[in-house]
Amino acid sequence: MRKTTTMIAFAIALILISCKNNNTLPSQSISIEKTANKESAWKHLEAIQQIADKNQNHRSVGSPGGVATADYIVEQLQLLELKPEKIPFEAQNAKKNTIKGQNIIVEIPGKSSEIVMFGAHYDSVEMGPGINDNATGVAILLEMALAVKKTNIQPDKTIRIAFWDAEEFGVLGSAAYIKNLSEPEKRKISSYINVDMVGTKEPETLVLDGDESSIPPMKENFKKAGVSEKEIEMMLGGIPKPHQGSAELEKIVEQYLKSKKVTYKDDLMTSLSTDTAPFYQLSPTTGIVMIHTIEEADGVLLFAPCYHQECDNINNVDKKSFNIALGLVTHMVDKLAFK
């Protein structure tokens, strides 16, 4: 009897000590990067693969597979006691067809209303299940949200996470979101970080070029290839300037990739081909896309094996690349939201 009482007292003391530690932990010692779990991130890929399996092997905007993916994302966030919102939109694609989609937005409120925003598109093309492109980005953001909630410590800045629809129809979801945002709301976004196609094997990692350092070498290459000055100006003149603050974000990304010995390339040309486009001139923006270009037998150039094809399934996702991207995203949370 006495022994039990002592044990209970000891247990209560332990609980009290651990609670106290939890509350007084300085936010500098929190690491979302260390808290995030690769296996639990991978489980989301398996779940999204199952959704594709049950829905004609694709999850394109408005399709049963697309809607089921949205429901899955919302459910997962609700399990974390978060309050995701589905925001419907209508937009026209390049062929002037009206596309109806829904973005999903969720917030983890911080001590300040300044927003660090992360985004990934959740729709696939109609040709395939889109597990590398872009269930990988979705899975990483879901695991990031879980890791932040798990620490049970309020971030200094508000973390907003977007799951975009209809990227594959011309970056429609993220563009509609920005179009409907008021000017003061836009100004609250202090950084935007995008994740697209991050499970490519042996990738060339494209980092959004925030300081335009990729332009001079690009000009050089064109010159060497015999393109005239005038033509070069025409080609490069059309590229919009990145937001001033993007250079700082690019540095954080590149330092991280260097520390993991991942080779990367600064890239400006493709900045407009994913959900970084609407943010690009609006707020400090960065993002990575992992490509591994291959030429098919018929001469068609693919950004990655199985890119936009039926075989972009879970077997097409490289664990090493996926884990590096998970590390990078959670590292960005540590650097930007907890400080």
Ligand code: PHE
């Ligand atoms: N936005 C492309 C997609 O989702 C991915 C991509 C972006 C490929 C940039 C290359 C360069 O299909």
Ligand code: ZN
């Ligand atoms: Zn795509």
Ligand code: ZN
């Ligand atoms: Zn994509």
